Amino acid sequence: MSKSTDIAELFNQYVMHTYAPTATLVSGSGCKVRDPDRMTYLDFTAGIAVHNVGHCHPKVVKAIQDQSETLVHCSNLFYNANQALLAQKLSKLSLGGKCFFCNSGAEANEAMVKLARAWGHEKGKYEVITFQNCFHGRTLAMVSATAQTKVQKGFDPLPIGFAYAEYNNLESVKAAINDKTVAIMLEAVQGEGGVLPATEEFMVGIRKLCDEKGLMMLCDEVQCGMGRTGKMFGWQHYPVKPDAFTLAKALASGVPMGALVASPAFSDVFQPGMHASTFGGNPLASAAALAVLDVIEEEHLLEQAEKMGALFMEGLNQFVDKFEQVLEVRGKGLMVGLVVEGSAKEVVDACREMGLLCCVAGQHVVRFVPPLNIKEDEMEEALDMISDALDQVYGEEEE
Numbered sequence: 001m002s003k004s005t006d007i008a009e010l011f012n013q014y015v016m017h018t019y020a021p022t023a024t025l026v027s028g029s030g031c032k033v034r035d036p037d038r039m040t041y042l043d044f045t046a047g048i049a050v051h052n053v054g055h056c057h058p059k060v061v062k063a064i065q066d067q068s069e070t071l072v073h074c075s076n077l078f079y080n081a082n083q084a085l086l087a088q089k090l091s092k093l094s095l096g097g098k099c100f101f102c103n104s105g106a107e108a109n110e111a112m113v114k115l116a117r118a119w120g121h122e123k124g125k126y127e128v129i130t131f132q133n134c135f136h137g138r139t140l141a142m143v144s145a146t147a148q149t150k151v152q153k154g155f156d157p158l159p160i161g162f163a164y165a166e167y168n169n170l171e172s173v174k175a176a177i178n179d180k181t182v183a184i185m186l187e188a189v190q191g192e193g194g195v196l197p198a199t200e201e202f203m204v205g206i207r208k209l210c211d212e213k214g215l216m217m218l219c220d221e222v223q224c225g226m227g228r229t230g231k232m233f234g235w236q237h238y239p240v241k242p243d244a245f246t247l248a249k250a251l252a253s254g255v256p257m258g259a260l261v262a263s264p265a266f267s268d269v270f271q272p273g274m275h276a277s278t279f280g281g282n283p284l285a286s287a288a289a290l291a292v293l294d295v296i297e298e299e300h301l302l303e304q305a306e307k308m309g310a311l312f313m314e315g316l317n318q319f320v321d322k323f324e325q326v327l328e329v330r331g332k333g334l335m336v337g338l339v340v341e342g343s344a345k346e347v348v349d350a351c352r353e354m355g356l357l358c359c360v361a362g363q364h365v366v367r368f369v370p371p372l373n374i375k376e377d378e379m380e381e382a383l384d385m386i387s388d389a390l391d392q393v394y395g396e397e398e399e
């Protein structure tokens, strides 16, 4: 079982086809990953915005090793120090309230919607407004929250309690509000939907609407959080604070973990028995997340994401000039999308052949989310590979 063809065959025989995997990976370090046949790739998927501190960061590895020899799990029937320390850190970095821990992004968003419903219950309010092309996860309620037909198709009847508006269109949000509305939930930068940042006018307008109408403003930071965009949380690019937000993906660098972080006003809505998770915030996952936060601080990864993101976008913008089919570069920090005219998958496949792993975000956007501590020469190397890939897909350079 050491050849990629053998592994792929076994995988396809016994693992449900929810994905269509391409390369086989066996090890990773920083921005690089290796397949069983010793081919090395530059990893600009980073586990889909999971490895913000890079693959197998020594400090995270050490934290996981040490904690796994001490206490992996102990149930939330008992106190554990790591979870308390992690909650304190996240609180101090953001809203100053309390946290709830779980195991994934979808689950964190479920907790956030349950929090909003519990808060609105007495007033008969339960509906959450979400946005076209958003992505909030794959549980039934989050499928209902995710306003994309490709995610919802075949799973009806969907849970009720969601209404949809258009992203970056405040008027559409006003039109969607009714006397059942309890909250507005959005990504500061839409990820799966095509790497699309919210405008400042939109974020400020949403906050104002929430204040006027007595609604909660909820941010899904599962992809754009943890330093990805050059701020610790995506909403920090705007002069607003949400009432609650969620984290997952990069939170514990690949140890499955999600979190709901609330402002003080909403920190005591959940009372014992109202919500729970067996694994949520266990000592192992919390140890990994604490190490991730240390690395982000010690290695100045917010500044790094901003600096390298600007460099990368500058490099990519050359291709907009060069190729008619390359339309736009957009994103924030190291959450970057290249908008192309045709199929983004074609470009992703060509990049992989050149030795660069990246992924799509919607049909027409190639998504790049490398580790935030990527080195400048790795960035140059990636830009060369993207150049070659675009040459291959779109033919000769245009003059």
Ligand SMILES: *Cc1c(COP(=O)(O)O)cnc(C)c1O
Pocket: 103, 104, 105, 106, 107, 109, 135, 136, 137, 138, 187, 191, 192, 220, 221, 222, 223, 224, 248, 249
């Ligand atoms: C990936 C993602 C989710 C879902 O996270 P899972 O851990 O796969 O459940 C939710 N929201 C956003 C914005 C995401 O990018």
